[in-house]
């Protein structure tokens with residue numbers, strides 16, 4: 066399994082949001098770290114085909130991002146996911162399943178499965194407006210899993226999860242990463258430490274690190290902060306130090 070990103074670039078009128086990012090990902094969990102504005106969301110949106118690159122290309126198993134088969138292998142949790150507060154969780158998942166092209170009986174089964182996977186069993190019949198932030202986040206992850214994606218892209222999936230939910234999330238992601246490519250972004254260094262097989266660090270649109278934690282040879286948090294030291298403003302990094 067292979068996701069190839071080749072010199073992917075997004076330029077806005079006076080800003081290069083993503084600057085010639087190249088990498089090849091195979092099955093595993095990849096943690097994408099970067100300060101606010103580093104380009105993580107822009108990169109993920111291009112990988113998911115919702116934003117057109119200025120230059121460069123993305124392909125999965127040799128298929129370009131524009132092709133239907135690529136899209137059907139993809140699960141995506143955007144950063145600002147729009148929920149329908151008056152839908153129940155189950156109605157919402159059914160709606161998303163039908164949009165993704167599942168037929169009604171298999172959609173119903175799969176919705177139940179993803180509710181269990183994300184620990185929302187028992188919540189399916191409740192309206193989304195009664196969910197906590199963490200539950201909504203898990204519902205977002207649940208919808209991304211509906212089509213059994215081979216490529217799962219999660220933009221800040223751990224935002225709003227409490228410690229117990231983090232453990233469940235970590236186990237779920239580790240499981241999915243055995244056979245699929247899971248790419249997740251976060252500000253939280255410890256989340257990446259616990260979850261990711263491989264660390265990706267972006268700074269000012271560029272990929273400045275792609276490797277394992279073992280290869281770093283020091284605490285990831287220290288290494289991460291060193292990458293930004295010349296900026297001299299730790300508060301700007303968006304890391305959640307405990």
Ligand SMILES: Nc1ncnc2c1ncn2[C@@H]1O[C@H](COP(=O)(O)OP(=O)(O)OP(=O)(O)O)[C@@H](O)[C@H]1O
Nearest residue numbers: 077080081082099100101102103104105106107108
């Ligand atoms: N539509 C746009 N027009 C102009 N500039 C943009 C646009 N979208 C993003 N940018 C800029 O591109 C840069 C990268 O933004 P992006 O949202 O990808 O960063 P990020 O790493 O995801 O940050 P955050 O963690 O805050 O979401 C930022 O400087 C942002 O202001």
